[in-house]
Amino acid sequence: MKTKSLLAGAALALLMSTAAHAGDVRIMWYSDGVEGDVMKDLVGRFMKENPGINVILDNVAYSVIKDQLPVQLEAANGPDIARVTAIKDLSRHWLDLRPLVKDAKYWDDNFGAQADWMRPDGSKQISGFMTQITLTGGYANKTLFDQAGVPLPGPKATWEEWAAASKKVKDSQKLPFAMAIDRSGHRLTAPLLSYGANYVGKDGKPAPLDKGAKDFLTKFVGWVGEGSFAKDVWVSAAGSTYRAAAEDFINGQLAFYYSGSWQVANLTTKIGNSFDWVATGSPCGPAACTGMPGGAALVAVKYTKNPKDVAAVMDWFAQEKIVKEFSERTLFLPGHKGVVDKGGLDFKTDNAFAKAALTKYVEASKTTADTALKLPGWRWSDTVYAAVVTRVGQTLAGELKLDDAFTRIDADIAQKVKDSGL
Amino acid sequence: MSTTSLTDRLGSLLMAPVHLLMRIIDIPLRAVQKTAGIGGMAAVFLAPNMLIFGIFVLLPLVINFVYSMTGGTAFFLSERNFIGAEQYQRLFTCTNYLDPMSCQEDAFWTAVGNTFWFVILQVALMIGLSLITALILNRDLAARSFWRAVFFFPVLLSPVVVGLIWKWILQRQGLLNFGLYQFGIEPYTWLTDRNWTFIATIGVSIWAHMGLYTLILLAGLQAIPKDLYEAAEMDGTKPARVFRRITLPLLAPNLLVVVVLALIKAVQIFDEVYVLTGGGPGTSTLYLTQYIYETGFASTLRNPGLAAAASILMGLVLVVLTLIQLGIGQRGEKKGKR
Numbered sequence: 147m148k149t150k151s152l153l154a155g156a157a158l159a160l161l162m163s164t165a166a167h168a169g170d171v172r173i174m175w176y177s178d179g180v181e182g183d184v185m186k187d188l189v190g191r192f193m194k195e196n197p198g199i200n201v202i203l204d205n206v207a208y209s210v211i212k213d214q215l216p217v218q219l220e221a222a223n224g225p226d227i228a229r230v231t232a233i234k235d236l237s238r239h240w241l242d243l244r245p246l247v248k249d250a251k252y253w254d255d256n257f258g259a260q261a262d263w264m265r266p267d268g269s270k271q272i273s274g275f276m277t278q279i280t281l282t283g284g285y286a287n288k289t290l291f292d293q294a295g296v297p298l299p300g301p302k303a304t305w306e307e308w309a310a311a312s313k314k315v316k317d318s319q320k321l322p323f324a325m326a327i328d329r330s331g332h333r334l335t336a337p338l339l340s341y342g343a344n345y346v347g348k349d350g351k352p353a354p355l356d357k358g359a360k361d362f363l364t365k366f367v368g369w370v371g372e373g374s375f376a377k378d379v380w381v382s383a384a385g386s387t388y389r390a391a392a393e394d395f396i397n398g399q400l401a402f403y404y405s406g407s408w409q410v411a412n413l414t415t416k417i418g419n420s421f422d423w424v425a426t427g428s429p430c431g432p433a434a435c436t437g438m439p440g441g442a443a444l445v446a447v448k449y450t451k452n453p454k455d456v457a458a459v460m461d462w463f464a465q466e467k468i469v470k471e472f473s474e475r476t477l478f479l480p481g482h483k484g485v486v487d488k489g490g491l492d493f494k495t496d497n498a499f500a501k502a503a504l505t506k507y508v509e510a511s512k513t514t515a516d517t518a519l520k521l522p523g524w525r526w527s528d529t530v531y532a533a534v535v536t537r538v539g540q541t542l543a544g545e546l547k548l549d550d551a552f553t554r555i556d557a558d559i560a561q562k563v564k565d566s567g568l
Numbered sequence: 569m570s571t572t573s574l575t576d577r578l579g580s581l582l583m584a585p586v587h588l589l590m591r592i593i594d595i596p597l598r599a600v601q602k603t604a605g606i607g608g609m610a611a612v613f614l615a616p617n618m619l620i621f622g623i624f625v626l627l628p629l630v631i632n633f634v635y636s637m638t639g640g641t642a643f644f645l646s647e648r649n650f651i652g653a654e655q656y657q658r659l660f661t662c663t664n665y666l667d668p669m670s671c672q673e674d675a676f677w678t679a680v681g682n683t684f685w686f687v688i689l690q691v692a693l694m695i696g697l698s699l700i701t702a703l704i705l706n707r708d709l710a711a712r713s714f715w716r717a718v719f720f721f722p723v724l725l726s727p728v729v730v731g732l733i734w735k736w737i738l739q740r741q742g743l744l745n746f747g748l749y750q751f752g753i754e755p756y757t758w759l760t761d762r763n764w765t766f767i768a769t770i771g772v773s774i775w776a777h778m779g780l781y782t783l784i785l786l787a788g789l790q791a792i793p794k795d796l797y798e799a800a801e802m803d804g805t806k807p808a809r810v811f812r813r814i815t816l817p818l819l820a821p822n823l824l825v826v827v828v829l830a831l832i833k834a835v836q837i838f839d840e841v842y843v844l845t846g847g848g849p850g851t852s853t854l855y856l857t858q859y860i861y862e863t864g865f866a867s868t869l870r871n872p873g874l875a876a877a878a879s880i881l882m883g884l885v886l887v888v889l890t891l892i893q894l895g896i897g898q899r900g901e902k903k904g905k906r
Contacts, residue, residue, distance in 0.1 A: 543851075565639070
């Protein structure tokens with residue numbers, strides 16, 4: 147009798163522990179600005195409304211998402227849901243939510259425009275939704291320009307005009323550098339496209355670097371050499387490691403900083419009233435005045451043990467009212483068609499610079515080049531970005547001549563395509 | 569008397585479960601001994617340790633070798649295709665091994681070159697400085713224990729913390745430039761200058777690990793009989809000769825340990841450098857372990873096979889170096905016996 151009771155107790159404990167795990171949904175999340183806090187609040191609300199599902203929010207550094215998550219996914223592990231930027235590259239690991247969500251049509255109607263960005267080529271699966279649509283663009287330290295007596299270049303100003311104006315500010319205000327651009331292939335792609343670059347070959351695979359790409363890279367290396375562009379951020383790492391130059395701009399060390407819309411909340415919070423700043427959109431090149439679109443997506447991972455609970459979480463966060471609230475509180479541009487079409491987003495900030503910046507990004511999105519719009523959904527974007535960053539970084543460090551860098555970029559990309567077996 | 573018997577009884581009481589346990593264990597062991605014989609019992613006792621060694625060291629080594637013979641970007645062996653020695657061939661495709669840019673995998677050969685110079689300079693400087701520090705700390709200094717603790721303290725720090733501390737010191741707006749600026753010296757970008765960054769990685773790794781080697785050498789110095797020094801002093805032997813004829817030969821076993829440990833640690837350098845420089849500027853501080861990590865895990869379209877091949881080569885170099893040093897050590901021992 148005693149043995150039976152013990153066995154029954156053990157079985158009950160086992161069942162209870164299994165039941166607790168069944169409702170667990172782990173989200174791997176990173177933050178550029180204040181979105182981690184907003185998400186934490188929303189997760190709390192979700193759990194109050196859905197007491198049977200326990201959401202665990204792991205706030206991690208972006209490098210964990212970039213370097214460690216892919217390895218976990220390759221080993222068929224990882225969280226149940228993740229916020230990622232390499233959405234196409236890792237798309238084979240995403241769960242197809244189509245049969246699991248309450249209303250697949252709602253998802254197609256509202257998130258359909260970016261659905262291809264996050265699913266394998268040719269697939270119709272619903273992998274998740276964009277937590278934000280981003281666009282690369284510049285920021286100018288207006289106070290420094292005013293103090294130097296240099297007028298801010300106009301909306302159609304070229305990269306050369308911005309470089310010349312920023313150099314004047316640098317010399318006048320004794321700044322370490324005039325301009326900076328994040329150490330990122332995605333960021334560098336915007337000016338390359340403005341100079342007429344096209345990464346995509348006729349067969350859909352990467353094409354060798356063309357004249358447009360070589361023209362801007364030649365200018366960029368020259369600008370770094372003469373001290374107009376910050377060298378530190380580009381030579382501070384090897385390989386394709388990401389480095390942002392936001393801290394230099396926040397510390398008033400730069401006249402012009404090229405990054406993207408996701409920095410608005412970060413700059414608003416950290417700069418405060420220290421100086422006046424403006425979003426400038428993307429400077430022009432001979433071919434276009436384009437920024438690079440992109441963003442971060444919340445995607446479900448196919449190795450989850452609780453797909454139904456994962457779908458319930460995704461359904462809740464994809465609601466129009468939640469997407470609207472999330473965008474308003476994080477100062478992010480929403481990726482939900484209904485929210486965009488209805489308009490009337492009330493961004494929760496009293497900061498006039500932030501509001502003006504967001505308006506500027508909405509305007510700038512209208513001049514985004516067609517090639518730029520295709521790249522986020524292109525299988526080889528990250529491969530090209532990595533090769534460009536690695537070799538340009540080496541050139542700026544004085545290890546490679548520019549022509550050798552061009553040859554190496556083409557060779558690296560060709561090797562990666564071969565390695566992939568596609 | 570009564571206290572002793574009480575202690576004995578208490579001891580017997582406490583040991584009773586142990587004795588019982590030993591008797592229980594004794595039953596199967598006797599059975600095993602009958603089969604294996606007394607000589608075979610050593611193998612039986614070693615078996616658990618060998619099993620752990622096999623699972624956690626040998627098996628991964630074999631799997632790593634198998635990985636190096638496969639291609640593709642997948643991590644599961646079942647999803648990878650066998651390509652023979654292609655990864656090794658790719659690593660060795662070079663027109664001039666002294667010019668990494670002439671190699672197909674230029675980053676690998678750059679890392680090999682960087683690691684080679686790092687090991688030569690860092691190990692030599694580390695041992696020299698550790699020896700000097702140990703000799704100083706072996707003297708009758710005021711607050712000797714304090715100084716010993718000061719030199720050992722960095723060993724207790726995590727490599728990431730070491731990297732971050734030095735990054736804050738050396739970066740453009742760091743502590744060093746702030747100090748220089750106070751003396752009217754123009755700040756310098758230490759971490760973007762190829763030569764300075766290489767020197768910085770050597771200096772930081774010496775700072776972080778020197779304490780341990782100093783401690784080993786100090787222990788060796790303290791084990792040298794004092795009467796040898798007294799005899800030399802009575803003979804009027806010069807200090808340099810005392811060091812060459814007494815200290816160095818008697819410290820040789822400790823020095824050999826230090827050289828082996830420092831060499832292996834130097835070849836494996838990764839964490840503090842990764843945090844401090846990220847391998848930059850360019851690839852000037854890209855060392856082999858970082859190359860393996862980035863190739864296998866951190867780059868877009870990872871190549872675990874190539875990373876495995878590079879790590880097998882690195883392992884072979886380490887084995888050869890260790891064997892050479894052990895050979896030198898054994899020759900020294902034989903000479904000593906003669």
